[in-house]
Amino acid sequence: MSPDKIYNVLIVGVGGQGIILASDVLGRVAARHGYDVKKNEIHGMAQRGGSVSSHVRFGKKVNSPIIKAGEADVLLSFEQMETLRYFPFLAKNGQVILNDQKILPPAVFTGQQEYPAGIIEKIKEKAPKSVVVNGSEVAREIGNPKVINVIFLGILSQYLDIPANVYEDVLKESLKPKLVDINLKAFHKGRSLAS
């Protein structure tokens, strides 16, 4: 890998899914590892159940805080349909990590439009090595529904070049002591789910 390589991770989903929290941890992990880091997301109107994307970029020197179309090394999506919305951001050989969850937008829950069918099949057709995990099921097995984001951080960590112990250190520092163990368990469970 070129020493000037910039890693581009695009995290997407729906307002309220904890996307900004996940990208905050990733940004701090990259900074701790010695990278220059930039991270951006849109606040405000987007919080109210709207589509949300968070851009995390790190490398030797980063200028723009925004990932451009075709540049994302990893597209981590917490919602099926949002994966499609942001799909063109993915680089030609980029990696999709998808939480197998559907959240219906207004036009669908009011019966005006249909939720698109066969999303996962379509994604796998274009990006065959995509990792699809049902986050809420795995979180339930671990014993806390709130660790979904950390499970996916674990999966994501296998596609970046930062050692696991850096993630562990940042998680330990940013969590309340009683939540550290279950989140570390979730992180490692995630690492084991990457293909």
Added chain:
Amino acid sequence: MKGELAVKELLSGNEAIARGAYEYGVRLASAYPGTPSTEILEYIGERYPEIKAGWAPNEKVAVEVAAGAAYGGARALAAMKHVGLNVAADPFMTLSYTGVNGGLVLVVCDDPEMHSSQNEQDTRNYAKFGKVPCLEPSDSQEAKDLIGEALNISEKFDTPVIFRSTTRVSHSMSLVETGSRTEGTVELGLKKDPVKFVMLPAMARRKHPWVEQRMKDLAEYAETFSYNIVMEGSKSIGIIASGIAYQYAKEAIPEASFLKLGMVWPLPEKLIKKFAASVDRLVVIEELDPFFEEAIRLMGVKVEGKALTGMCGELSVEKIEVALKGKSSAESIGSIDAELPMRPPNMCPGCPHRASFTALKKHKLYVAGDIGCYTLGALPPLGMLDNCLCMGAGIGIASGLARSLGDLAKGKAVAVIGDSTFFHSGMTPLLELSYNGGATTVVILDNRTTAMTGAQHHPGTGFTLREDPTICVDLEKLCESFGFNSVRLVNPYNVKELDKVLAEELNTDGPSVIIARAPCALLKTGRILPDKPLYINTDNCTGCKSCINTGCPALEYVKEDRVVKGKKFKGYSKINQSLCVGCRTCFEVCKFNAIEEAS
């Protein structure tokens, strides 16, 4: 740094601005919330008790409060979104004439692309208009550093300074080296100097030439200002840029020569001409208006700009690559063909505004709107706002409609306005309506917070920025003192009651006020929502969609051919138990007793 270890932290632009206020000795900060500027004062409130800080009812007041501190020798900061400076334009324009004493920075955050705004105005024009300097950072480190520079320039040249940020600088995080606090050096005290501070015409006439000279001095200072930097690269193209546009351009055309401007007004003419002469082709990369481009052209320098990048929306690395290299350097995996429903922001489950709009909708009204979460009521399926101009405008518009249209509008036009917006700029139009009359009804949607920007306190919540208890304005008494004799107070979740009160007030000949009061569904304090989900009794549901048409995200319409009590129906409603907070708005509109409370 006196032996201290330099620490680098990952901070957003707004965090860095707050940090800068702390490190460079700001004693007072004031603001009204507005995306993308809101977090600046929140961080100051949370982290830096050394700074006296509080929410102002609006930006005009925020600037005046900060001006007071600066007149007394204190370093001061006021923060606002771009349109906030319109509200504060009156004090701003003459502050340029009085000058300051202690350093005064007006942080103004623009929103190119209108991620959360009603227009795309470019604040740099205000610097030129008001004849004050303007600084612009391109990342969080510069955001912190330039607060210090702005305060120094303010004191050195006796001027307020605009600090322009944009959404992508304010809300992007990057690494910042932090330091310790240094207090300002101006002596504090009540300074009597009428020639300087009392802008009677005779004094102001003396001040205007002084202002013009100050701009000349500042332009000279800009020539060597350490954040106006030339970076030598290829001679074939030279780029002039500032702020986030610099970061995009540097990534898109790294080989170019750059003149990066940290002071975006006034411009360093000699430096620009020298840079222009050193390159074959000169291009300005700037978001929004051709502000540099036109000024540089006036210098007699050949320059390209907006013809390449366009006037509207935000820039990006791609746009610059396409403009200057013909195409993006990235190779996308491509798109997946599917019809994607939009996912616009929506009022939350249990939002009291949804209940209010549901009652309003029954009367087929023209609704003069305003700015807040309730602006989302314009979207389907509610579709209840007929205009939204600026903070506080709705009441004046309703007043103008009522009096000019007479019977054409009587009983058919109302204004809606939130509590925070009402305190911001709704009080004066309400006074106008009372004073001049007009058959219209003002519905104050009082959700006890500034919800849209993330629940900030205001003079009607009883608490300050730092959660200290304070006065709580009595809205009913305030409206009564304006001449409204029977202010109606309604809990909007009682949709049928609000419907009835509306019918009564719409029938009166004069102006009236209804206060629809229920706390924001996201607030944990003062909660009146039961937080127990409701259920659909599918044996009674006919699939009429009355509940669905409230637009609540906790409701879902399920298409299914079915027979209920011998009649055929095409579908039914379902309530998502994990989202429903039991507000009962759907219960109130259901005509078939299909919605039930948990037993």
